[in-house]
Amino acid sequence: MPTILGQNQYGKAENRVVKITRDGDTHHIKDLNVSVALSGDMDDVHYSGSNANVLPTDTTKNTVYAFAKEHGIESAEQFGIHLARHFVSSQAPIHRARIRIEEYSWERIATSDGNSRFIGADEVKHSFVRKGQETRVSQITYDGERWEVISGLKDLTVMNSTNSEFWGYVKDRYTTLKEAYDRILATDVSARWRYNWTSDEHRMPNWEKSYEQARKHMLHAFAETYSLSLQQTLYQMGSRVINSRSEIDEIRFSLPNNHHFLVDLEPFGLKNDNEVYFAADRPYGLIEATVLRDGVEPKIPVDMTNL
Amino acid sequence: MPTILGQNQYGKAENRVVKITRDGDTHHIKDLNVSVALSGDMDDVHYSGSNANVLPTDTTKNTVYAFAKEHGIESAEQFGIHLARHFVSSQAPIHRARIRIEEYSWERIATSDGNSRFIGADEVKHSFVRKGQETRVSQITYDGERWEVISGLKDLTVMNSTNSEFWGYVKDRYTTLKEAYDRILATDVSARWRYNWTSDEHRMPNWEKSYEQARKHMLHAFAETYSLSLQQTLYQMGSRVINSRSEIDEIRFSLPNNHHFLVDLEPFGLKNDNEVYFAADRPYGLIEATVLRDGVEPKIPVDMTNL
Amino acid sequence: MPTILGQNQYGKAENRVVKITRDGDTHHIKDLNVSVALSGDMDDVHYSGSNANVLPTDTTKNTVYAFAKEHGIESAEQFGIHLARHFVSSQAPIHRARIRIEEYSWERIATSDGNSRFIGADEVKHSFVRKGQETRVSQITYDGERWEVISGLKDLTVMNSTNSEFWGYVKDRYTTLKEAYDRILATDVSARWRYNWTSDEHRMPNWEKSYEQARKHMLHAFAETYSLSLQQTLYQMGSRVINSRSEIDEIRFSLPNNHHFLVDLEPFGLKNDNEVYFAADRPYGLIEATVLRDGVEPKIPVDMTNL
Amino acid sequence: MPTILGQNQYGKAENRVVKITRDGDTHHIKDLNVSVALSGDMDDVHYSGSNANVLPTDTTKNTVYAFAKEHGIESAEQFGIHLARHFVSSQAPIHRARIRIEEYSWERIATSDGNSRFIGADEVKHSFVRKGQETRVSQITYDGERWEVISGLKDLTVMNSTNSEFWGYVKDRYTTLKEAYDRILATDVSARWRYNWTSDEHRMPNWEKSYEQARKHMLHAFAETYSLSLQQTLYQMGSRVINSRSEIDEIRFSLPNNHHFLVDLEPFGLKNDNEVYFAADRPYGLIEATVLRDGVEPKIPVDMTNL
Secondary structure (H helix, E strand, C coil), rough: CCEEEEEEEEEEEEEEEEEEEEEECCEEEEEEEEEEEEEEECCCHCCCCCCCCCCCCCHHHHHHHHHHHHHHCCHHHHHHHHHHHHHHHHHEEEEEEEEEEEEEEEEECCCCCCCCCCCCHHHCCCCCCCCCCCCCEEEEECCCEEEEEEEEEEEEEEECCCCEEEEECCCCCCCCCCCCCCEEEEEEEEEEECCCCCCCCCCCCHHHHHHHHHHHHHHHHHHHHEECHHHHHHHHHHHHHHCCCCCCCEEEEEEEECCEECCCCCCCCCCCCEEEEEEEECCEEEEEEEEEEEECCCCCCCCCCCC | CCCCEEEEEEEEEEEEEEEEEEHHHCCEEEEEEEEEEECCCHHCCCCCCCCCCCHHHHHHHHHHHHHHHCCCCCCCHHHHHHHHHHHEEEECCCCEEEEEEEECCEEEEECCCCCCCCCCCCCCCCEECCCCCEEEEEEEEEECCCEEEEEEEEEEEEEEEEEEEEEECCCCCCCCCCECCCCCCCEEEEEEEEEECCCCCCCCCCCHHHHHHHHHHHHHHHCCCEEEEHHHHHHHHHHHHHHHCCCCEEEEEEEECCEEEEECCCCHHHCCCCCCCEECCEEEEEEEEEEEEECCCCCCCCCCCCC | CCCEEEEEEEEECCCEEEEEEEEEEEEEEEEEEEEEEECCCCCHHCCCCCCCCCCCCCHHHHHHHHHHHHHHCCHHHHHHHHHHHHHHCCCCCCEEEEEEEECCEEECCCCCCCCCCCCCCCHCEEEECCCCEEHHHHHHHEEECEEEEEEEEEEEEEEEECCEEECCCCCCCCCCCCEEECEEEEEEEEEEEEECCCCCCCCCCCCCHHHHHHHHHHHHHHHHCEEEHHHHHHHHHHHHHHHHHHCEEEEEEEEEEEEEEEEHHHHHHHCCCCCCCEEECCCEEEEEEEEECCCCCCCCCCCCCCC | CEEEEEEEEEEEEEEEEEEEEEECEEEEEEEEEEEEEECCHHHHHHHHCCCCCCHHHHHHHHHHHHHHHHCCCHHHHHHHHHHHHHHHHHCCCEECCCCCEEEECCCCCCCCCCCCCCCCCCCCCCCEECCCCCEEEEEEEECCCCEEEEEEEEEEEEECCCCCCCCCCCCCCCCCCCCCCCCCCEEEEEEEEEEECCCCCCCCCCCCCCHHHHHHHHHHHHHHEECCCHHHHHHHHHHHHHHHHHEEEEEEEEEEEEEEECCCCCCHHHCCCEEEECCCCCCCCEEEEEEECCCCCCCCCCCCCCC
């Protein structure tokens, strides 16, 4: 046979599961989008169409919903660990499971502001509004022995309206850009960080707290860095996370430079004193890099985007 | 000529303007997407291609940016009023201007939580994160005499995890739905409300406060209504706004019923006690209605969606 | 009661139905996205939550699928007519039904090019590739007496690489645009046309042929018009359809001006002889107009977009 | 320093360039979306913000447009090769360039069907309609010595309305799926194939012909395979390309299983004889695999999607 099968994986993608936990009248929401990818002894199904080793993708979907009941959803990472362990340990042909999860945050609708005219209105504990900011993501991979947990976020849009410059760069035949000494710096943060927890023999991180802290450190570093380039800001964001969180060894960013161009108002007899900007769509700068704890081997894949 | 020209309008759509206001080190952002549509004596350009009455769409774009400097952006509505008045009053062939604006909210990145390791970090007043929840919208129309201002919001996703039922409906040959006595009620609120301010001779509403209050009343009504149908919830949301805000005469909603189906876990020997739901994409119920102050003529168009 | 209910409608949106018709080994596909909106005696459900007059949206979904079997899908329009008639005639509280349909086209995968190495490969009559060009749309409204059928298309992207000029326009204080004597004209055609068939007593148009012909006439008019403005091109497209198709009385277009800006290559010592363009996203001109048969009352709503 | 910089790259993403070539009255279009990513001696810009080694992303954008004039666009691959060679050979700090290109196809508007009423209408050679089917993609990487060219396509939606089965799979506690002996098989083909051309010393493939042939072989294999699993179909598509095109050594697919569920019409007293289907959105099966020429080392990254 002149052609052979290479790396392959399969499963059900984008299982949307919402779990309501009822603590009396007070309800809690977990809202996830779970994708399952399984690998193993799958030559036959590719070569001949024999499904004898294939757990149907429909079954992987059912398992997601059943596990939301059986194990609850303490955190996206913990839920993914339950799923990955199950597939690898219960099905001999499956040697590796990768669970990817997106999580959407909700916050309570506050009705107790004194303006509500309904008696008992301040006791509504089952009403929520979607927070709508970043999407939290995590990827849990298990091969029967070692765990790899990569968490992160995407679509967290931030802007500094000053304290950003860009000058002193290479100028070649095709360079027309003017140096900037006070510009807007804006990006949609996409970040993935890898935990150094890899074995059931060690204690897991507190996934919820770790996420919250990593997010906070990135935002603080973004706000507090006087920036000479988006690369510099990226490195500050990454090193702040690595230095502050011992459970994280590696972090990778994909940061579009959301250009805000100062509009030329001189033709209208007006001076634009860093006030009025055109927010452009395409093209955009795209800055991507990994920041690691010294001595650690990088494992987060380079491609976080298709562009 | 057997064919004639009917209603027509033209202009530049989706002008993305960001305005930074600097109050010392404290910066403020207004982030708008402005669309201009002009109508008037435009027969010639359609029949013969003569542009003698046509103010270029490029000029309408320039005007948006120049006005952000000349008038500032106090609110989306006030900004639209400046623009609409300008086009109608400065160009004789233009008889009517409609300005549509989307506004994106930003909130400050709080860096003064005591954990920041940088001196003066608590003084960062130029760093922002996009709020990411609903998009605020407004439409300002002016014909040289009367104003019509329709404001609203879209993509405000809300959920009640209980206090919703659906039963007692018509059953025909094609009905298979089971009655529900405790279901999730979730929707993406899209609302447009019309102000009764129509003339320069009267005092304008406080657009910022009115938006904030209308939004709050809708959320409270959503949270506090024990719902027997999404229509009932819609009416409660609308009447709460009309009854609470005298400057608003009419409100229209387009509310998708974001179905959350209880997953059948019985095949796995599990009981789903209103805990685990499948969040479906399509199809979805779509409930649309106008609520008006009694005696008022409705003017908000019926179609808020293409579906 | 100080607030009252205005126009309202409800139903199931975006029912995705695929119908396979088997003519021996030769299969045919109809691929639709059907949205149902019903109106009538619906005060109670809004005021009190009583569903006694409410046919569930779930039932309207079921009806779509059942009718695909019972009536087949001869055309989107004919299918919508079956549905609208059913809802209005079978449920007393329902006085008006509006069916909106999107249709996606498929074409056969041609396997009989002589290169296929499989015996009988040239007989594959059940394999299709989605055409991927415009989406065909139609809206059928019925009130128990009169029919209104508005059909059309969206996202048909076209470009003329020459024979387009733009000059002789109004110049005010904010005008900086340079006149153009040879520019690219590109747009995404969104069109809706209204049929003058309104009664069961008259013979229906041939919906399939009418669509194909209206589409062809629009494309030809776009190609053959030497354009001095997009408005002129729009009018030519509309009048060509009205003049060529007696079953159509009115057509409305929403045409974004997809700007292709000539790139300034002079800084690099190069001359751009109408060769290299930057295809911009936002902002864009937006030109909208109705073209009617003389003497006819316009009925297609003005708003075909939210911008 | 406890943290260090890992893999990094930067450039301008999504440069939309349209090139018109004029052969007398006959025009030709190339419509590309070009993304540039450069790597090299970039430690300083991350650690200190020094841009001394940084060619601005704005310059990479300018280069794309200038090269469209200087070199023309013979094919996406050839254009990317010009760009990658330029960046690596002209800037000492840049050691590696990766160019990603999306290409959109256009076809001529045929006006010479005899129905056109305008003299000379059959000679329109500058009017186009976007084909709207798959997006062609390519990625060209150069490190100063070796080339890697990976081409492919995405969003090519195909369907077989019969000749697909799925049975004989593993059944565990969570399995409820019923076996299928005649189902619809539908997917959006996303494929990337790697050329074995790696050196300037060898003759390049004919990129345009190779694309057209690889696409054809995939479609034929999809149509002609009697499928017992989507994995089997995937392997047939891949091996057909590898066996037919000696210039291609490796191909990887990411194929969503676009579920078309047979609608249960029995509650309505109807029999659904493989006629009426519900086209579902989420979740969906996702099948991914690489097919290689025997003896070849795989190099296409595993992740073609984020789910």
